Amino acid sequence: MIPDSIIVALQKEMQKSGYISRDAVNRIADEFCVSPTQVYSVASFYQQFSFTPKGKNVIAVCMGTACFIAGAEKILAMLKDELGIGEGEITPDGKFSIQKNTRCLGKCAVAPVVTINDRVYEKATVAQIKEAINELR
Numbered sequence: 001m002i003p004d005s006i007i008v009a010l011q012k013e014m015q016k017s018g019y020i021s022r023d024a025v026n027r028i029a030d031e032f033c034v035s036p037t038q039v040y041s042v043a044s045f046y047q048q049f050s051f052t053p054k055g056k057n058v059i060a061v062c063m064g065t066a067c068f069i070a071g072a073e074k075i076l077a078m079l080k081d082e083l084g085i086g087e088g089e090i091t092p093d094g095k096f097s098i099q100k101n102t103r104c105l106g107k108c109a110v111a112p113v114v115t116i117n118d119r120v121y122e123k124a125t126v127a128q129i130k131e132a133i134n135e136l137r
């Protein structure tokens with residue numbers, strides 16, 4: 001059984017670095033005297049842990065069916081154009097990243113839905129999201 005303290009160590013690494021690097025997996029494995037594979041399997045089980053770096057501001061555009069029909073594609077296209085990055089990428093200054101493959105966020109009635117960090121934009125518009133990222137620049 002994996003001790004809860006490994007999860008706590010992974011959470012601390014996420015807070016510090018924004019993702020779980022290979023070095024971090026090895027360091028945590030050493031610290032808890034388990035194999036890197038065990039640490040990796042714990043980290044990959046929980047969605048809260050990421051193995052790729054994220055920007056200071058993480059943007060997610062829901063591309064589920066309801067949001068797609070409601071125009072999410074236009075918002076995503078604007079973001080790619082404005083930020084010069086694709087899904088799963090991070091801006092060179094590290095300020096923004098666009099989450100890859102965001103599917104239904106459970107708010108289909110208020111589609112399209114976009115999240116920027118902890119803030120949820122319901123019935124989001126291109127203009128609204130463009131303004132939001134300009135405020136964060």
Ligand code: FES
Nearest residue numbers: 062064067105107
């Ligand atoms: S499809 Fe976007 S919230 Fe459900």
